[in-house]
Amino acid sequence: MKKRSHNNNRILALFTLLAGFCWTGLALAQATIDSVRLHRAPDHTRIVFDLPSPVDHKLDKLANPDRVVLDLLDARLDFDVNSLDYATSPIANIRVGKHSDKTRVVFDMRDGVRTRTNLLKPIDPHGWRLVVDLFDKELNGTTASSTEPEASKPQKTEQPKQRLMVVAIDPGHGGEDPGARGPSGVYEKTLVLQIGKKLEKMINDQAGMRAVMVRDGDYYVPLAERRRIAREKHGADVFISIHADAFTDARAKGASVFALSSSGATSARARYLAKIANESDQVAGVYEEEKDDSSLLSVLADLRMNGSMAGSLYLGRQVLEEMGKVTKLHGDRKRVEQAGFVVLKEPEMVSILVETGFISNPTEERNLRSPAHQAKLARSIVNGVDAYFRSHPAPHSWYAAQRRQHGEQYRIQPGDTLSEIARQYSVSEQAIRAANNISGDRIMVGQVLKIPSS
Ligand SMILES: [Zn+2]
Numbered sequence: 261m262k263k264r265s266h267n268n269n270r271i272l273a274l275f276t277l278l279a280g281f282c283w284t285g286l287a288l289a290q291a292t293i294d295s296v297r298l299h300r301a302p303d304h305t306r307i308v309f310d311l312p313s314p315v316d317h318k319l320d321k322l323a324n325p326d327r328v329v330l331d332l333l334d335a336r337l338d339f340d341v342n343s344l345d346y347a348t349s350p351i352a353n354i355r356v357g358k359h360s361d362k363t364r365v366v367f368d369m370r371d372g373v374r375t376r377t378n379l380l381k382p383i384d385p386h387g388w389r390l391v392v393d394l395f396d397k398e399l400n401g402t403t404a405s406s407t408e409p410e411a412s413k414p415q416k417t418e419q420p421k422q423r424l425m426v427v428a429i430d431p432g433h434g435g436e437d438p439g440a441r442g443p444s445g446v447y448e449k450t451l452v453l454q455i456g457k458k459l460e461k462m463i464n465d466q467a468g469m470r471a472v473m474v475r476d477g478d479y480y481v482p483l484a485e486r487r488r489i490a491r492e493k494h495g496a497d498v499f500i501s502i503h504a505d506a507f508t509d510a511r512a513k514g515a516s517v518f519a520l521s522s523s524g525a526t527s528a529r530a531r532y533l534a535k536i537a538n539e540s541d542q543v544a545g546v547y548e549e550e551k552d553d554s555s556l557l558s559v560l561a562d563l564r565m566n567g568s569m570a571g572s573l574y575l576g577r578q579v580l581e582e583m584g585k586v587t588k589l590h591g592d593r594k595r596v597e598q599a600g601f602v603v604l605k606e607p608e609m610v611s612i613l614v615e616t617g618f619i620s621n622p623t624e625e626r627n628l629r630s631p632a633h634q635a636k637l638a639r640s641i642v643n644g645v646d647a648y649f650r651s652h653p654a655p656h657s658w659y660a661a662q663r664r665q666h667g668e669q670y671r672i673q674p675g676d677t678l679s680e681i682a683r684q685y686s687v688s689e690q691a692i693r694a695a696n697n698i699s700g701d702r703i704m705v706g707q708v709l710k711i712p713s714s
Pocket residue numbers: 432433439440448503504537
């Protein structure tokens with residue numbers, strides 16, 4: 261009896277083993293999807309399935325009630341879709357049906373949506389991905405929802421005739437493009453958004469300017485779209501893209517500032533950084549028509565004509581000067597480097613890209629994560645922007661009124677010449693000499709010059 265029972269157990273064990281093999285065999289034939297992300301943007305919801313290999317899929321839209329049905333063929337979903345945060349999206353509920361030959365994912369919608377899918381090839385740090393985009397109806401633009409800062413600033417609305425200078429803040433990366441990753445696991449996209457939000461608040465608290473956010477959540481905005489949002493939608497005067505650096509050598513450190521180049525990169529590092537930055541669209545997986553198609557040469561000709569390149573370099577120098585007071589500068593150099601950054605290719609806007617420090621350096625990563633250090637960085641950028649607007653006061657702006665009332669002062673920086681300063685302020689060298697009681701061309705670094713009104 262005992263022995264027979266033992267035999268039965270062995271047969272049962274063998275059967276279980278065989279059944280196990282069969283089941284495993286089936287599972288191997290199917291792709292197992294164990295990672296899904298959801299990014300909510302102002303105008304769409306992006307759901308991303310990480311795939312071990314390309315997966316065939318079918319997407320259907322059904323009405324009454326609104327549903328989006330995604331069939332993942334020969335695929336098994338090993339992920340709890342209810343752990344996704346879709347609270348701010350039009351998705352009401354997500355259901356998963358498991359079939360022998362497919363997995364069906366049903367999105368119950370609160371509102372109708374336009375749908376689109378995109379199967380993306382592997383690119384670091386991602387493998388194969390299936391992107392499902394659900395575009396909201398009745399919403400236009402990919403713009404970050406920006407509060408109306410004027411409403412909360414009575415001191416500015418008292419002078420409605422003075423134009424506020426518009427500063428577009430572009431926290432780099434976002435959504436599917438995490439940017440660099442620090443040793444603690446923190447992503448560049450997260451830190452630069454935190455710094456960007458502090459910068460937004462400080463700018464809105466500052467007289468004479470207001471901020472618009474190009475991205476204000478964890479979603480991706482195509483590079484060309486970032487410029488369009490800033491310039492066409494918000495009429496930005498200044499565009500500041502915020503990033504954090506990374507390098508294989510963890511000792512690399514320091515902040516730096518970049519502008520677009522008209523004649524190749526100013527260093528191998530600048531060229532490399534522009535290449536990495538320009539790959540963002542690929543990492544995030546933008547659609548063909550969202551890719552940047554503007555001819556760099558024609559844009560550069562425009563840049564020269566509009567003088568926005570000179571403005572960008574001037575702004576970059578002011579920001580570097582201010583950042584140097586609160587953080588180490590890369591290579592201890594106060595030089596604005598230049599390369600072909602796609603996100604800066606806007607002839608109508610003074611545009612810079614700020615690398616706030618090295619996220620790959622454990623000490624700098626710790627600093628970049630600290631709210632106090634983030635605030636210092638943001639403050640230094642505001643000070644640099646303020647210095648730029650003071651020296652380039654736009655007609656009808658608060659800055660122009662300030663100059664009329666108080667005249668202008670300028671602190672000499674290394675490399676400055678009297679003729680360049682005179683040109684920047686549109687006054688004659690002789691007028692500056694007379695206002696400051698000096699003769700000749702000799703000026704000293706750190707000296708403060710009174711700038712007479714032109
Ligand atoms: Zn970056």
